[in-house]
Amino acid sequence: MSETRPRLAYAYHPHSFPTMAIIAAARGRCDLLWLVDASDPDVGSMTKLLARTGTVIDISGMSPGQAASATATHRPDGVLALADDLLVWTAHVAAELELPFLGVDAAVRLTDKFAQRDAFRAAGLAAPGSTVVNSRTSSVEWERIAAECHFPAVLKPRRGEGSRNTLAATSAAHAREVVETAARDDDALGDWVLEEYIPDIDRPVCGEGFANYVSVESFISHGTLQHLAVTGRTPPAQPFRETGFFIPAAVETTLAATIRETAERSILALGATIGCFHTEVKLTPTGPVVIEVNGRIGGGVPEMLALITNVDFLGIAIRIALGENVVMDVPDPAGVGYLLYVQPPNRISRVTSVSGLTELQSLSDVHEIALNRGPGHSVDWRDGNHGHVFSVLGSTESHDSFRSLFHQVESVVSIDGV
Structure with missing residues (x-):
């Protein structure tokens, strides 16, 4: 560990952003203090890797105050969490350490869907x-x-x-x-x-064949809120499972500005003063309505941004946590970055075969395919987005070419099960 580099206490979650992505984003910026619950079997299997890339602090069974005391001996310069489950806990730890992070009240509103709706209504925002x-x-x-x-x-x-x-x-x-x-x-x-149910609009305002809801990817640094992108969606699978994301969304300029303004008002209504945010917004007959605000980076967003811009969103999160005043001039995207979640049919509970992935991988606009639930794995709609069979990451030149690729994925790959 360097005596000159700042030290970041990172609240580790095994199902948040990939460990190697966090390591890569921190490289050259800071030394990592991994706050881990080693009693979690999914975490325990990672501790050897974490120990090779930073200092592991086992906080299993500790209160936030005890975890803060254990961390304080390593003199951290910042604290960061990127998993919803850890935001409130980390907010308590950060308060004990007197380091910048979401306030406890803001962290509660960002993770409690009912409290979040109340905050929206109190701020005069539309809420179901x-x-x-x-x-x-x-x-x-x-x-x-x-x-x-x-x-x-x-x-x-x-x-x-x-x-x-x-x-x-x-x-x-x-x-x-x-x-x-x-x-x-x-x-x-x-x-x-x-x-x-937030009402649907009767025309495609987010692009023909795309879903009429989007998300806004934002951050607050030194009190200033900045937006990096508006992310589009492909139509969800039943009941509400995501099937695809793409940057930039296919919305016209004036509507995009209204969407960003709605996201900004919603984030501020929750009392957030620092951090990264993923705000889901639905387009309705009466205008944009926020579905929810998440106090973290949206899944897949760093990868999509990296494919079409020079934006390092995980790096931004680390810089903010370490107290840097981050100001971004986001360049125009070089094409459309996308991430698809291919969901299993509702009728099956176990995957028996997945065919067509080799053919799919050969397409020029496909960068990476990751099998999540292969043959023999159980599937259940209750797992939501996380129950997808495989994901497809890539970039393409336009919304039209992305639309074509989305339909091609559906026709090339076959998922069978019982």
């Missing part, structure tokens, strides 16, 4: 009506929900990401059945949010 339900919700309360809520509605865990366990509830009785069944199977899910 919502209520909290769980296995202890009374019959009287369910009757009130049945009388007052508009269905179909969206039912999702109060805390969670990647569209896990997110579905359309057709009625209060349906929502109650899902919640109570989930409590019997996995009580760790706890509270759910039942909220009105």
Whole structure:
């Protein structure tokens, strides 16, 4: 460890950004202090690699105060977390260390979907009506929900990401059945949010054949909020699973500015003053409405940006955490960067074969294919985005060529299962 380089305490999560990507982004910028919960089997298997690339601090079983004390002996200059599950915990640690990070209240709003809706309404932003339900919700309360809520509605865990366990509830009785069944199977899910479905617009404002929702990729450094990109989407798989992302979105200039303004107001409404943000925005008949704000970089965004610009988003996150005043002049993208998540059909629960990947890899606009759930692996729509069978990363010259490639993926690859 260098005595001259700054030291970054990084809250490690095994299912967040790839370990080697974090190592590459930190190289030459800082030394890494890996804050790890070694009691997690997925983390324990990585500790040898982490120890070769930094200092491992095992915080398993520690309170935030204890973790801060253990970290303080290594004299960190910054703290960073890029996983939703770790934001509130890291905010407490950062406060103990008196290092810049999201405030605890902001971190709560960024990870609690119901608290986030309340903050939006308090700031005068459009937000769907919502209520909290769980296995202890009374019959009287369910009757009130049945009388007052508009269905179909969206039912999702109060805390969670990647569209896990997110579905359309057709009625209060349906929502109650899902919640109570989930409590019997996995009580760790706890509270759910039942909220009105954000209405669809009846024309393609985000490009023909693309979904009418986008995300905005942003950061705050030294109190200034800056936007790096507006990311488009391909139509989701049922019930709400992502199938593809692309930068830049196929929206006209005036609408893109309105979307960025909506994202900015939403981020600030949550009390965030530092960090990186991924804000999902749906286009409705009355204008843009925020689906949710995440207090981290969106999955796949650094890779897509790197393919079409010189922007190093993970590097930006590290620089912000170390106190640097980051100002970006984002260049015009050289084409369209994309990441596809190819989801399994709802009818199967186990993959038996995936054919056509070799042919797909031969396409010039395909840079990388990663098999996530191969033959023999179980699949379940409840896994949301994370349950995809394989992903495709690449870049192409235009939205038209990306649209063609998206359909080509569907025709070239076949996923079979039982």
